[in-house]
Amino acid sequence: xxxxxERKTKNYLTGLKEAMYEEMESNPDLICMGEDIGLLGGxxxxxxxxxxxxxxxxxxxxxxxxSAIVGAACGMxxxxxxxxxxxxxxxxxxxxFDQIVNMVATYCYRTAGEVPIPMVIRGPAxxxxxxxxxxxxxxxxxxxxxxxxKVVCPSTPSDAKGLLKAALRDPNPVVFYEIKxxxxxxxxxxxxxxxxxxxxxxxxARVGREGTDLTxxxxxxxxxxxxxxxxxxxxxxxxxxxxDLRTLVPLxxxxxxxxxxxxxxxxxVNEAPMTCGFAGEVLARLSQAAFEHxxxxxxRVTRTDTPVPWATPLESDVLPSVDDIxxxxxxxxxx
Amino acid sequence: MPERELARTAEPRxxxxxxxxxxxxxxxxxxxxxxxxxxxxxxxxxxxxxxEKKRGRLRGTLYSSHNQEAILVGSLYALRSTDWISPIHxxxxxxxxxxxxxxxxxxxxxxxxxxxxxxxxxxxxxxxxRARDNWSHIGSKKKxxxxxxxxxxxxxxxxAGVVYADRLDGGDNVVVTYNGEGSTAQGxxxxxxxFAAVHKLPVVTVIENNQWAFGTPAHLGCPTEDVADRAKGYxxxxxxxxxxxxxxxxxxxxxxxxxxxxxxxxxxVECKTFRSYGHGDHDDDRAVKYRPQDEVxxxxxxxxxxxxxKVMIAExxxxxxxxxxxxxxxxxxxEVTDHDFPERxxxxxxxxxxxxxKSPLPDASEARRWVFKEEDQ
Ligand SMILES: Cc1ncc(C[n+]2csc(CCOP(=O)(O)OP(=O)(O)O)c2C)c(N)n1
Ligand SMILES: [Mg+2]
Numbered sequence: 166x167x168x169x170x171e172r173k174t175k176n177y178l179t180g181l182k183e184a185m186y187e188e189m190e191s192n193p194d195l196i197c198m199g200e201d202i203g204l205l206g207g208x209x210x211x212x213x214x215x216x217x218x219x220x221x222x223x224x225x226x227x228x229x230x231x232s233a234i235v236g237a238a239c240g241m242x243x244x245x246x247x248x249x250x251x252x253x254x255x256x257x258x259x260x261x262f263d264q265i266v267n268m269v270a271t272y273c274y275r276t277a278g279e280v281p282i283p284m285v286i287r288g289p290a291x292x293x294x295x296x297x298x299x300x301x302x303x304x305x306x307x308x309x310x311x312x313x314x315k316v317v318c319p320s321t322p323s324d325a326k327g328l329l330k331a332a333l334r335d336p337n338p339v340v341f342y343e344i345k346x347x348x349x350x351x352x353x354x355x356x357x358x359x360x361x362x363x364x365x366x367x368x369x370a371r372v373g374r375e376g377t378d379l380t381x382x383x384x385x386x387x388x389x390x391x392x393x394x395x396x397x398x399x400x401x402x403x404x405x406x407x408x409d410l411r412t413l414v415p416l417x418x419x420x421x422x423x424x425x426x427x428x429x430x431x432x433x434v435n436e437a438p439m440t441c442g443f444a445g446e447v448l449a450r451l452s453q454a455a456f457e458h459x460x461x462x463x464x465r466v467t468r469t470d471t472p473v474p475w476a477t478p479l480e481s482d483v484l485p486s487v488d489d490i491x492x493x494x495x496x497x498x499x500x
Numbered sequence: 501m502p503e504r505e506l507a508r509t510a511e512p513r514x515x516x517x518x519x520x521x522x523x524x525x526x527x528x529x530x531x532x533x534x535x536x537x538x539x540x541x542x543x544x545x546x547x548x549x550x551x552e553k554k555r556g557r558l559r560g561t562l563y564s565s566h567n568q569e570a571i572l573v574g575s576l577y578a579l580r581s582t583d584w585i586s587p588i589h590x591x592x593x594x595x596x597x598x599x600x601x602x603x604x605x606x607x608x609x610x611x612x613x614x615x616x617x618x619x620x621x622x623x624x625x626x627x628x629x630r631a632r633d634n635w636s637h638i639g640s641k642k643k644x645x646x647x648x649x650x651x652x653x654x655x656x657x658x659x660a661g662v663v664y665a666d667r668l669d670g671g672d673n674v675v676v677t678y679n680g681e682g683s684t685a686q687g688x689x690x691x692x693x694x695f696a697a698v699h700k701l702p703v704v705t706v707i708e709n710n711q712w713a714f715g716t717p718a719h720l721g722c723p724t725e726d727v728a729d730r731a732k733g734y735x736x737x738x739x740x741x742x743x744x745x746x747x748x749x750x751x752x753x754x755x756x757x758x759x760x761x762x763x764x765x766x767x768x769v770e771c772k773t774f775r776s777y778g779h780g781d782h783d784d785d786r787a788v789k790y791r792p793q794d795e796v797x798x799x800x801x802x803x804x805x806x807x808x809x810k811v812m813i814a815e816x817x818x819x820x821x822x823x824x825x826x827x828x829x830x831x832x833x834x835e836v837t838d839h840d841f842p843e844r845x846x847x848x849x850x851x852x853x854x855x856x857x858k859s860p861l862p863d864a865s866e867a868r869r870w871v872f873k874e875e876d877q
Contacts, residue, residue: 236688240663263654277632280641
């Protein structure tokens with residue numbers, strides 16, 4: 166895959182692509198399904214060239230039928246295959262919602278473990294790109310609230326690769342949120358490992374920046390905003406630790422608790438709407454688990470309880486910004 | 501609201517054997533006797549559970565398949581052991597009727613034992629799903645029965661995926677999915693059949709058109725007289741069978757199965773029938789009010805057991821005296837007794853019931869297990 170002219174560092178999209186190719190190569194039972202993923206190679210190119218290499222039977226161009234994509238993937242998974250089901254945008258996952266939460270998520274449970282469903286439903290997610298109402302969503306809370314699904318969201322190229330590989334090897338269904346604003350972001354490019362060395366286990370958070378005065382917990386776009394906010398906070402004399410959750414279900418409470426035992430302050434940053442969003446879940450769980458460590462009321466910065474509008478000033482208004490995070494963090498630090 | 505005529509069940513099909521070769525031609529006299537016994541068995545299961553429910557011995561809703569038995573019996577008889585099925589709420593007997601032609605008590609047939617099915621009905625730990633979901637929501641990967649959810653038509657895309665995988669592995673197994681006529685209005689029906697048609701997958705969608713979807717008559721759910729006409733939009737065969745005639749169902753489903761197995765793709769087989777009672781047992785009293793009595797009488801006027809006896813008498817496979825020995829036909833659960841059924845049938849099911857009653861309830865410690873795959877599995 167590497168050529169002489171290629172940069173050594175690779176972007177998030179390449180991480181995903183390498184994960185797909187490596188797993189397709191090592192697992193002959195892996196099937197890919199989605200809209201425009203074969204002939205075209207996917208709307209964003211994650212499966213670029215894959216159909217030519219592995220054939221139209223393994224890389225299936227599906228009709229615009231999210232229920233059929235998820236449902237048929239489920240049928241294949243119960244009959245011995247592993248399936249990657251692509252949602253062209255994660256917003257469209259709502260059209261396959263019933264199949265995901267009622268058919269796929271419950272299969273292992275209702276069969277008393279006889280039929281786990283090894284499949285990954287993945288797709289581009291998140292705002293900050295002018296995608297407007299139906300190309301900006303972070304709807305992960307729907308699935309975190311549906312027992313039986315693992316929910317993953319990588320924030321870096323190596324995590325994109327390693328987590329996707331791990332998800333494709335997990336015997337359980339995984340909903341995989343890719344952050345499309347990070348797909349080609351130059352500033353986060355990294356060198357990537359290959360094969361098993363690239364694997365990142367599900368359920369393990371990562372401390373992306375060490376600090377002593379407060380802990381910022383996030384994933385996806387807000388993770389990078391949090392890193393920027395942490396830099397600004399230095400100017401105010403505060404040292405922020407930044408945790409990237411990577412996996413929401415199962416949640417790595419341990420890593421957050423350990424961090425809070427040192428920083429004693431918690432701020433969760435999330436780009437989903439506030440009410441019943443995942444930030445609320447982290448707050449509730451950590452308020453209980455780490456209550457003794459906390460020196461200030463734990464807080465969150467989230468999207469407003471609105472859809473994501475299109476025009477730039479509108480979009481910026483509803484989504485969390487670096488300034489929003491700094492402001493909330495300062496309040497916490499000065500409490 | 502659109503005007504509505506009384507629901508029409510199928511007219512008896514006139515077959516002239518001499519001119520028309522039919523799938524049924526391969527059936528032997530023993531097959532005919534077996535089919536009749538299976539009709540009795542499906543009926544006995546239904547009336548026995550209705551009685552058990554009335555006695556307060558069962559939890560949950562009983563969706564009676566009374567008067568619709570020929571659809572399950574005839575279609576399942578057209579399959580081979582390794583074919584897949586996906587039954588829905590009204591198809592409880594399908595779980596033990598699958599592959600039963602290979603021996604009611606055969607341990608290695610690819611269908612559920614009556615003990616397993618009864619354990620499920622009674623919510624016991626010996627149910628294939630350890631009673632984690634109720635009634636028809638069971639299945640078995642090994643026995644090739646797809647587990648349904650309550651979400652109507654939801655198993656059609658899944659069934660398509662199952663046979664897609666099978667075909668990739670070089671198999672030529674067929675899947676038969678069962679759905680009521682009302683469920684054909686679901687998006688998942690369209691998406692599933694469409695996908696199957698595009699890829700010529702061996703998916704036979706049997707529509708049990710019992711004229712009613714809970715409280716809604718068929719014409720308010722489907723704009724065409726024949727639900728099978730939906731097939732036209734997918735460029736696939738849409739067959740109509742007389743759902744009261746087990747042999748006609750066998751013929752039509754055999755045709756569709758043969759078509760599917762030879763790689764030509766999916767079909768829809770609509771079986772016209774009539775729902776005898778309420779939607780579920782909770783609805784029996786109300787159904788009497790929302791359905792015209794004359795329609796119900798016509799709908800129940802061709803009991804599948806009686807229809808099969810007629811054929812067998814005409815073909816010299818049954819004497820009138822033998823036919824009268826077990827007069828279960830046209831009787832509801834309130835009127836029928838065990839003597840109306842062959843001993844073999846009563847004995848078979850009673851064994852399942854006795855087993856289930858002795859099977860323990862699952863322990864509460866299981867309630868939180870298997871949300872995800874466990875290490876030891
Ligand atoms: C998606 C969905 N919507 C509604 C229901 C509630 N419901 C259960 S059975 C039924 C009627 C089904 O009618 P039909 O498909 O004709 O099957 P029948 O009961 O007549 O055999 C309804 C509305 C359901 N189970 N699933
Ligand atoms: Mg119906």
